[in-house]
Amino acid sequence: MENPDSFAEDLMLAHEYTDLLIDAFNRVRVFASTRMGLVEGDLPPVLPTKSIDP
Numbered sequence: 001m002e003n004p005d006s007f008a009e010d011l012m013l014a015h016e017y018t019d020l021l022i023d024a025f026n027r028v029r030v031f032a033s034t035r036m037g038l039v040e041g042d043l044p045p046v047l048p049t050k051s052i053d054p
Contacts, residue, residue, distance in 0.1 A: 022049040 001007045026046050032038045 019049055022047045 026049065029043055029046060032043060033040050
């Protein structure tokens with residue numbers, strides 16, 4: 001870390017991308033259950049995240 005402001009911005013950006021990735025995982029999980037007919041119990045658990053509007 002050479003620039004604290006840049007580092008803080010990068011951490012916030014990583015946080016936003018993490019939320020997007022987790023939301024995408026949860027949406028794919030729902031798709032697998034509803035559209036592909038996979039059994040909910042056979043899928044990994046839902047990951048906690050804040051809601052992101054489509």
